[in-house]
Amino acid sequence: MHDLLLRNVRPMAGESCDILIRNGKIAGFGTFEADGAMPVEDGQGAIIAPGxxxxxxxxxxxxxxxxxxxxxxxxxxxxxxxxxxxxxxxxxxxxxxxxxxxxxxxxxxxxxxxxxxxxxxxxxxxxxxxxxxxxxxxxxxxxxxxxxxxxxxxxxxxxxxxxxxxxxxxxxxxxxxxxxxxxxxxxxxxxxxxxxxxxxxxxxxxxxxxxxxxxxxxxxxxxxxxxxxxxxxxxxxxxxxxxxxxxxxxxxxxxxxxxxxxxxxxxxxxxxxxxxxxxxxxxxxxxxxxxxxxxxxxxxxxxxxxxxxxxxxxxxxxxxxxxxxxxxxxxxxxxxxxxxxxxRLKDYGLAIGCNADFTLLTGETLAHAVVDVAPRPMVVKGGRVVARQGKAIVEMP
Amino acid sequence: MHDLLLRNVRPMAGESCDILIRNGKIAGFGTFEADGAMPVEDGQGAIIAPGxxxxxxxxxxxxxxxxxxxxxxxxxxxxxxxxxxxxxxxxxxxxxxxxxxxxxxxxxxxxxxxxxxxxxxxxxxxxxxxxxxxxxxxxxxxxxxxxxxxxxxxxxxxxxxxxxxxxxxxxxxxxxxxxxxxxxxxxxxxxxxxxxxxxxxxxxxxxxxxxxxxxxxxxxxxxxxxxxxxxxxxxxxxxxxxxxxxxxxxxxxxxxxxxxxxxxxxxxxxxxxxxxxxxxxxxxxxxxxxxxxxxxxxxxxxxxxxxxxxxxxxxxxxxxxxxxxxxxxxxxxxxxxxxxxxxRLKDYGLAIGCNADFTLLTGETLAHAVVDVAPRPMVVKGGRVVARQGKAIVEMP
CATH class of the missing domain: 3.20.20.140 (Metal-dependent hydrolases)
Structure with missing residues (x-):
């Protein structure tokens, strides 16, 4: 499982914050310094929702x-x-x-x-x-x-x-x-x-x-x-x-x-x-x-x-x-x-201790995110980025 | 109004042909040589339908x-x-x-x-x-x-x-x-x-x-x-x-x-x-x-x-x-x-003499074109290309 520091995202269209991910789980919301080894991603202020x-x-x-x-x-x-x-x-x-x-x-x-x-x-x-x-x-x-x-x-x-x-x-x-x-x-x-x-x-x-x-x-x-x-x-x-x-x-x-x-x-x-x-x-x-x-x-x-x-x-x-x-x-x-x-998924959601499974969404509000037709800017599974701009890191066969 | 030679398109998902456009009107379907002054576009075998x-x-x-x-x-x-x-x-x-x-x-x-x-x-x-x-x-x-x-x-x-x-x-x-x-x-x-x-x-x-x-x-x-x-x-x-x-x-x-x-x-x-x-x-x-x-x-x-x-x-x-x-x-x-x-539009359609208003569509068949979600490869109005890949030649204000 993966570590990640995801900067500048808005959980459920709320205030912007960073999300710290340790071993595939959400470890914190707030402002964090990256340690050297940890991958860092910039959410650019996008809405973040659970997967x-x-x-x-x-x-x-x-x-x-x-x-x-x-x-x-x-x-x-x-x-x-x-x-x-x-x-x-x-x-x-x-x-x-x-x-x-x-x-x-x-x-x-x-x-x-x-x-x-x-x-x-x-x-x-x-x-x-x-x-x-x-x-x-x-x-x-x-x-x-x-x-x-x-x-x-x-x-x-x-x-x-x-x-x-x-x-x-x-x-x-x-x-x-x-x-x-x-x-x-x-x-x-x-x-x-x-x-x-x-x-x-x-x-x-x-x-x-x-x-x-x-x-x-x-x-x-x-x-x-x-x-x-x-x-x-x-x-x-x-x-x-x-x-x-x-x-x-x-x-x-x-x-x-x-x-x-x-x-x-x-x-x-x-x-x-x-x-x-x-x-x-x-x-x-x-x-x-x-x-x-x-x-x-x-x-x-x-x-x-x-x-x-x-x-x-x-x-x-x-x-x-x-x-x-x-x-x-x-x-x-x-x-x-x-x-x-x-x-009945366990550890699902945007809370400390939950699995770091989420997607960024375009739009200003949750409603806007639902009607917008843009690709998802980034998708994270277990703390790892698995897709960007609608394209997964694995190819379709 | 515009001249255009549009090569390799499939009218209503039929056989591929070229479409010759003179003065904003459809002048012919078939195989044509470009004259020097005429713009030429390659439809790459896409379906073409009227606008x-x-x-x-x-x-x-x-x-x-x-x-x-x-x-x-x-x-x-x-x-x-x-x-x-x-x-x-x-x-x-x-x-x-x-x-x-x-x-x-x-x-x-x-x-x-x-x-x-x-x-x-x-x-x-x-x-x-x-x-x-x-x-x-x-x-x-x-x-x-x-x-x-x-x-x-x-x-x-x-x-x-x-x-x-x-x-x-x-x-x-x-x-x-x-x-x-x-x-x-x-x-x-x-x-x-x-x-x-x-x-x-x-x-x-x-x-x-x-x-x-x-x-x-x-x-x-x-x-x-x-x-x-x-x-x-x-x-x-x-x-x-x-x-x-x-x-x-x-x-x-x-x-x-x-x-x-x-x-x-x-x-x-x-x-x-x-x-x-x-x-x-x-x-x-x-x-x-x-x-x-x-x-x-x-x-x-x-x-x-x-x-x-x-x-x-x-x-x-x-x-x-x-x-x-x-x-x-x-x-x-x-x-x-x-x-x-x-x-009651006059001169609408894919026939000789009609206005050269049409769109290319992705997909193999007309049904496929309806369900496909790709941008339109090219849009032509009065014989002029007015959009490519979902982007018009004029910007939204």
Whole structure:
């Protein structure tokens, strides 16, 4: 781990100071003399924030840096899933190379941590997870990667998947994923009973994709709540997307949010502009842990997205109809501290004793930093400068 | 007007060719020898598209390039209008300087034409319009600007505004604007009767802001349709935003769109992520003219936006839930040819005899060009290179 004296930065857009870093940890804020051996960097008065967190992405899917993937297929969820599973190898989406590109892009744009769902299915077994593990090793000290064992193709409709999930958790995947127990799996009780049993067996958290909208998604949420209670998994379950919370029924959504807060369920949002999405301000009022994520970027599912959590912050902010400086500062919170809260990261933040993982931001205020489109001036991980002006110290393969 | 030999470009992502430009017009596509005097540029195989068009913006409002404008005011439409009107001078939003920044940014990012609503109210009279006229003169040959005389503060609720609109049209504003006849003016018959009478008197088109949602917006649309028929103004009215067309009532929206197509009403959309917006694909099927716009960028209303029609294309595409290459190519159409159709631009397009107004785009295909985030390699206006790599040949003041 590294020592560093970072001069003239403004923590969360506050007063300028120096930050002293010893052995990869924040040792002090103030004014410091450099000792001879210590590297010194000049922050030039930039805002400094803790590392951004992409708490919902898919490192194994992107075509970033590959030839443009033409997609004129029908936009049906099940069709997207099956096409990708059956064609990803032939298209050349190598999980290690592509996840390197994706993760390096995120680091270059200020991220320090990633939670990535990685597909596990009977076609690929654990080979995609293994590709991301290679990337995790290769990027040690640049960006941290947590892996969700993710049954993208379904659990009940894909016999053999349960055994693969079990093996993935045995081998060290940190979190268990799930997907649309009604919409994809056609058997909500079946999938959810299995997921909770596996999670309890391995002592891992759950993070379940829930694209189901309106009453259907609300029903599935209620099934999830029942199983959290039954298994004592309060504080250990996350719901990604949670489109049902964007339904146009204020009272119903309020009841769901009350339960979410009571059971300390975390919500991950991507601010999907064409979907019904949860209100991050309403969740904040209820005290719910909320993180943000890029989701898939430029993959066989769709063309959108960049490996940049500030780009995502803009999308989340605009989709939520936020305009005020106070609200925009909260968007920044969602893509940083919010993600850390969801992932239960230790020693995260801008305080003495925390890991020296942070990014400089352009702009005068936190709100300005969210809307500004300039590259991050500098990104630091464990006290080492890992990117400057949007360019990481490691090259994309 | 200028001559130019532009080598090695791909019109609309087709086969590479040279484009010969004589006197500011496209004289030929093929392979040409340069004569001695003619400037030659190498397009390096980039896609070439006609100039992008911002067909709905507000050049008089932005704080671009000024100190960050902190905004923690309540998000009420009437409040935003009144705050801006009463404070814009004190904040220092000089209409000429700020519209220069805004318009130069658009040109640098590939736009050749702007339709800008400009506030006309009893506090400022025509002074804001005059600032934009200065900008239009200063940027002649860089970007074309059309002005909508826009009663931002309302017509019926702001006595004296009608006379100012009348004067603005007399002095040469090309289009007459309007705003939420119910929501802002509280008198839909009053405002619309006056607008149509003024438009007929001056022989100008109408482009009316309609933020009204659901049944209210649909009602106002019907009032507009009645007056188009009564005044023979088929093909001469545009509705900006048209949020009512995003309401969740397929049949009702279908009937409105049928009328819109029948009366050749144009629709302008900004793809506002937090609003109900018209479906550009449904409007395309109905044969409706649809353009896109950045709307206000970083102003007292809100912090979002950039002077970049490809950034706006992304927002429109994501909000419309578009993913396929065919759909994305249509998004590009909306922010180029679509805007030209709305503004009835003459000699616009990539054909012999058309004005040599175009932009190079990065990417392999039109869809790729829409999602890519690189600066435009080169922008040409009237046969002259006016921007390279996102930087215009004129500096922002």
């Amino acid at each position: 951004l967190i992409d708490a919902h992405t898919h490192l194994d899917k992107t075509t970033w840096g590959m030839p443009w993937h033409v997609n004129n297929r029908a936009a049906i969820l099940r069709g997207r899933i099956d096409f990708e599973r059956e064609n990803r190898k032939q298209i050349g989406i190598d999980p290690h190379r592509q996840s390197m590109r994706h993760a390096i892009g995120l680091a270059a744009n200020g991220a320090s941590h990633i939670r990535s769902h990685v597909d596990i299915d009977t076609t690929h077994g654990l080979s995609l997870v293994e590709g991301i593990w290679q990337t995790r090793d290769a990027l040690k000290g640049i960006i941290d990667i947590e892996i969700v064992a993710f049954p993208q193709s379904g659990v009940m409709v894909m016999p053999g998947t349960v055994e693969l999930l079990d093996e993935a958790l045995r081998q060290g995947c940190e979190v268990l994923g799930g997907i649309d127990p009604c919409g994809i799996d056609r058997d909500p009780k079946g999938q959810l009973d299995i997921l909770f049993a596996l999670a309890v067996k391995h002592g891992v958290d759950i993070d379940i994709h829930l694209h189901e909208t309106g009453d259907l998604g609300a029903f599935t949420m209620e099934l999830i709540f029942e199983r959290i209670r039954a298994n004592g998994m309060e504080g250990r379950v996350a719901i990604s997307h949670a489109f049902a919370l964007g339904m146009n029924d204020y009272l119903r959504v309020g009841k769901l949010i009350d339960e979410i807060a009571r059971l300390d369920v975390a919500i991950l949002t991507t601010g999907a502009p064409s979907a019904t999405v949860p209100s991050i301000m309403r969740l904040k009022e209820a005290g719910v842990r909320v993180g943000g994520g890029c989701d898939g970027i430029q993959d066989t599912w769709g063309p959108w997205g960049q490996p940049d959590m500030l780009d995502r912050a803009k999308i989340i902010g605009m989709k939520n109809g936020l305009r005020s400086d106070i609200e925009l500062a909260h968007v920044l919170h969602v893509v940083s501290q919010g993600g850390a809260d969801v992932m | 992008l068009i911002d067909a709905h913006t507000h050049l008089d409002k932005t704080t671009w390039g000024m100190p960050w404008h902190v905004n923690n005011r309540a998000a009420i439409l009437r409040g935003r209008i009144d705050f801006e009107r009463e404070n814009r001078k004190q904040i220092g939003i000089d209409p000429h300087r700020q519209s220069m920044r805004h318009a130069i940014g658009l040109a640098a990012n590939g736009a050749s034409h702007i339709r800008s609503h400009v506030d006309i109210d009893t506090t400022h009279g025509l002074s804001l319009v005059e600032g934009i006229w200065q900008t239009r003169d200063a940027l002649k040959g860089i970007i074309d600007i059309e002005i909508v005389a826009f009663p931002q503060s309302g017509v019926m609720v702001m006595p004296g505004t009608v006379e100012l609109l009348d004067e603005a049209l007399r002095q040469g504003c090309e289009v007459l604007g309007g705003i939420d006849p119910c929501g802002i003016d509280r008198d839909p018959k009053g405002q619309l009767d006056i607008l149509f009478a003024l438009a007929v008197k001056h022989g100008v088109d109408i482009d009316i802001h309609l933020h009204e949602t659901g049944d209210l917006g649909a009602f106002t649309m019907e009032l507009i349709f009645e007056r188009i028929r009564a005044n023979g103004m088929e093909g001469r009215v545009a509705i900006s935003h048209a949020f009512a067309l995003g309401m969740n009532d397929y049949l009702r929206v279908g009937k409105l769109i049928d009328e819109i197509a029948r009366l050749d009403v144009a629709i302008l959309t900004t793809g506002a992520p937090s609003a109900t917006v018209p479906s550009i694909m449904r409007l395309k099927e109905a044969g409706v003219r649809v353009g896109g716009g950045c709307d206000g960028i970083q102003d007292t209303w809100g912090p979002w936006g950039q002077p970049d029609m490809l950034d706006r294309a992304k927002i429109i595409g994501m909000k419309n839930g578009l993913r396929s290459d065919i759909e994305l190519a249509h998004v590009l159409h909306v922010v180029s040819q679509g805007g030209a159709d709305v503004m």
